[in-house]
Amino acid sequence: MAKLTFQTDKCKGCGLCVDVCPKGVLALAADKINKKGHHPVEAVNEEACIGCAFCATMCPDCIIKVTRP
Amino acid sequence: MADKVLMKGNEAIAEAAIKAGCMHYFGYPITPQTEIAAYMAKRMPKIGGVFLQAESEIAAINMVYGVASTGHRVMTSSSSPGVSLKSEGLSYLAGADLPSLIVNVQRGGPGLGGIQPSQSDYYQATKGGGHGDFHMIVLAPASVQEMADLTVKGFELADKYRMTSMILADGTMGQMMEPVSLDYDIAPAPEKPWATTGTKMEREHNIVNSLFLSPEKLEQINFERFEKYKAIEENEAMYEEYMMEDAEICVCAFGIAARVAKNAINEARKQGIKVGLIRPITLWPFPSAPFKKAAAQVKEIISVELSMGQMIDDIKLASECKVPVTLCNRVGGMIPSPEQVLEAIVKANNGGAL
Amino acid sequence: MVVFDKPHALTDVPMHYCPGCTHGIVHRLVAEVIDELGIEGKTIGVAPVGCSVMCYDYFNCDMIEAAHGRAPAVATGVKRAQPDSIVFTYQGDGDLASIGMAETVHSAARNENITIIFINNAIYGMTGGQMAPTSLPGQVTQTSPYGRDVNLCGYPVKVCEMLSQLDGPEYLERVAVNNVKNVKAAKKAIKKAFQNQVEGKGFSLVEVISSCPTNWGLTPKKALEWIDEKMIPYYPLGVYKDRTAKEENK
Numbered sequence A: 001m002a003k004l005t006f007q008t009d010k011c012k013g014c015g016l017c018v019d020v021c022p023k024g025v026l027a028l029a030a031d032k033i034n035k036k037g038h039h040p041v042e043a044v045n046e047e048a049c050i051g052c053a054f055c056a057t058m059c060p061d062c063i064i065k066v067t068r069p
Numbered sequence B: 001m002a003d004k005v006l007m008k009g010n011e012a013i014a015e016a017a018i019k020a021g022c023m024h025y026f027g028y029p030i031t032p033q034t035e036i037a038a039y040m041a042k043r044m045p046k047i048g049g050v051f052l053q054a055e056s057e058i059a060a061i062n063m064v065y066g067v068a069s070t071g072h073r074v075m076t077s078s079s080s081p082g083v084s085l086k087s088e089g090l091s092y093l094a095g096a097d098l099p100s101l102i103v104n105v106q107r108g109g110p111g112l113g114g115i116q117p118s119q120s121d122y123y124q125a126t127k128g129g130g131h132g133d134f135h136m137i138v139l140a141p142a143s144v145q146e147m148a149d150l151t152v153k154g155f156e157l158a159d160k161y162r163m164t165s166m167i168l169a170d171g172t173m174g175q176m177m178e179p180v181s182l183d184y185d186i187a188p189a190p191e192k193p194w195a196t197t198g199t200k201m202e203r204e205h206n207i208v209n210s211l212f213l214s215p216e217k218l219e220q221i222n223f224e225r226f227e228k229y230k231a232i233e234e235n236e237a238m239y240e241e242y243m244m245e246d247a248e249i250c251v252c253a254f255g256i257a258a259r260v261a262k263n264a265i266n267e268a269r270k271q272g273i274k275v276g277l278i279r280p281i282t283l284w285p286f287p288s289a290p291f292k293k294a295a296a297q298v299k300e301i302i303s304v305e306l307s308m309g310q311m312i313d314d315i316k317l318a319s320e321c322k323v324p325v326t327l328c329n330r331v332g333g334m335i336p337s338p339e340q341v342l343e344a345i346v347k348a349n350n351g352g353a354l
Numbered sequence C: 001m002v003v004f005d006k007p008h009a010l011t012d013v014p015m016h017y018c019p020g021c022t023h024g025i026v027h028r029l030v031a032e033v034i035d036e037l038g039i040e041g042k043t044i045g046v047a048p049v050g051c052s053v054m055c056y057d058y059f060n061c062d063m064i065e066a067a068h069g070r071a072p073a074v075a076t077g078v079k080r081a082q083p084d085s086i087v088f089t090y091q092g093d094g095d096l097a098s099i100g101m102a103e104t105v106h107s108a109a110r111n112e113n114i115t116i117i118f119i120n121n122a123i124y125g126m127t128g129g130q131m132a133p134t135s136l137p138g139q140v141t142q143t144s145p146y147g148r149d150v151n152l153c154g155y156p157v158k159v160c161e162m163l164s165q166l167d168g169p170e171y172l173e174r175v176a177v178n179n180v181k182n183v184k185a186a187k188k189a190i191k192k193a194f195q196n197q198v199e200g201k202g203f204s205l206v207e208v209i210s211s212c213p214t215n216w217g218l219t220p221k222k223a224l225e226w227i228d229e230k231m232i233p234y235y236p237l238g239v240y241k242d243r244t245a246k247e248e249n250k
Helices: A016-020 A054-058 B009-019 B034-047 B057-069 B080-095 B122-126 B144-161 B171-175 B215-235 B255-270 B289-295 B312-318 B338-349 C023-037 C051-057 C071-081 C093-099 C101-109 C159-163 C180-198 C220-234 C243-249
Strands: A003-006 A026-028 A041-043 A064-067 B005-008 B024-027 B050-053 B074-078 B100-106 B137-139 B164-170 B177-180 B239-242 B249-252 B275-280 B282-284 B300-305 B325-329 C002-004 C043-047 C062-065 C086-092 C115-120 C171-176 C204-209 C238-242
Touching: A003 A041, A016 A026, A016 A054, A016 C220, A054 A064, A054 C002, A054 C180, B005 B009, B005 B144, B009 B034, B009 B074, B009 B100, B009 B144, B009 B164, B009 B171, B009 B177, B024 B034, B024 B057, B024 C071, B034 B050, B050 C071, B057 B074, B057 B080, B057 B100, B057 C062, B057 C071, B057 C101, B074 B080, B080 B100, B080 B122, B080 B164, B100 B144, B100 B171, B122 B164, B122 B282, B137 B144, B144 B164, B144 B171, B144 B177, B144 B215, B164 B171, B164 B255, B171 B255, B239 B255, B239 B289, B249 B255, B249 B338, B255 B275, B255 B300, B255 B338, B275 B289, B275 B338, B289 B312, B300 B312, B300 B338, B312 B325, B325 B338, C023 C051, C023 C086, C023 C115, C023 C180, C043 C051, C043 C071, C051 C062, C051 C086, C071 C086, C071 C101, C071 C115, C086 C093, C086 C180, C093 C101, C093 C115, C101 C159, C115 C180, C159 C171, C159 C204, C159 C238, C171 C180, C171 C220, C180 C204, C204 C220, C238 C243
Parallel strands: B024 B050, B024 B074, B074 B100, B100 B164, B137 B164, B249 B275, B249 B300, B300 B325, C043 C062, C043 C086, C086 C115, C115 C204, C171 C204
Antiparallel strands: A003 A064, A026 A041, A064 C002, B005 B177, B137 B282, B239 B275, C171 C238
């Protein structure tokens, strides 16, 4: 399982990472609002993450760090 | 006494620039200053410098902006219509506090105008030369020797104050041939820690920029820049006084007009008229001190210009409007004759009558 | 093991771009390439006027902000003064293909040894969505409210095709950043464009088809789809000039 770290305060909630994830790991947090006033991304199904980094590849704000054990 | 060589004014500027350590020249052909570019095209490749003919005056001034960002001495030259095109770049150079040297060998205008000498870019040079609150140091040579000397001085002042120096010459000065000494003792340019030379991973990145979206910040920067301008006004004004000790009439002229005026003054003195000359060498900062003094001494100031009287406002301000300022001029590429100036002097001496 | 992290050449300053704007992706690709080539300490970037005007805050290398359209001239000055520096410009379509067309064409014609990253999103973003030189025929913008009428305002400028007719440039490629595959290809092209400069090969320009969700009036996801549906058919991706490869094939 890969590990995802988000710079949540820099997320603009565009959702490009959510759309591109092949495993449905990500979602925009409907119940949270970050400093910028956006619903930030969060990992709702992190155990399914395969560390492909598609999310980070498409993230325009470079807020996602992907590590593998 | 150093050896003198016979040179054209335009060539003297070019060679003096090289002597001052300017290894980068960018320009676009326009009469009557093309000799500068031609000279640089010949010389630069032989001394490891850069001569590049740009696609436009706009490109040339922005190449200057690029080199200036790296901290190297750099120049461009043009003539009136070309300088108008450069005015965007002049504003950006001012906004980013970059040193550079610009030469304007003026020709008649407005529009395409003509190719004969003029001084009708005085406003453009001294009152800004682009959008926003800014000044350039404006140097007005009246001999081929001064074309060279003021070029060296222009680079030094530009570096000292991180701003643009402009040589405001005219077609006559550019084409004139005189003996000139180019023996300079050039001080090393100051350190430029702000320059974009690459971080070498040893410092924070430098940013050369004129964009400040916060009005508070932009106001502060403008205030600070004008503090600098104030210091320049106090310390860097240059002028020549000629026979002003006992003068009752003052002629004011710069550049080629000052040479004509001197001839007329010599003739007037032969006729017993007490007349002298104040020749501003810096047009910005305008030398106020001699005019303040003259205002208490003379009955009239005659401004001799190759324009419709663009310098008169500055003379009136400097002399605090205490004496009448009249205009003796030719425009459109014409030059006042010594006879015309003498006539104006005689008229002033007679209280307005010939 | 780190699979993906922010490149060093990108600063920590939050980018001001709208949500889903692909400027950020291209910034990151440029920064990754700078990292991988180990050139940050000798790179000088030139920022444009337009949405990416403040990119001088986002790159860790030395940066210069240029007047609108003049970045290639500024870059020319920098490169001529410091030939060992790596100099790149980052410009949008209004900056590069409209007001700065002369500087673009002539820096290419001179084969100036610089790298240009050209963002084509078919619109003026910063000023609020006006017609760009690259806006598509029929495209609705603030200044073409009934759609771009080619009889009234002519046709879009195809920069790579146009520059490929010059003898000067070394390398011209058009890429897109609307999906993972295209982003990876874009990075490869950007890396080549910088590598060319390192090797002294000359003028390299990468045109990046990008999205502007805000001014296109689309969601970030729909904007990426619009690139596939509308932009790429008009602006085909691919290499338009690669002099070295051509000479090697001879």
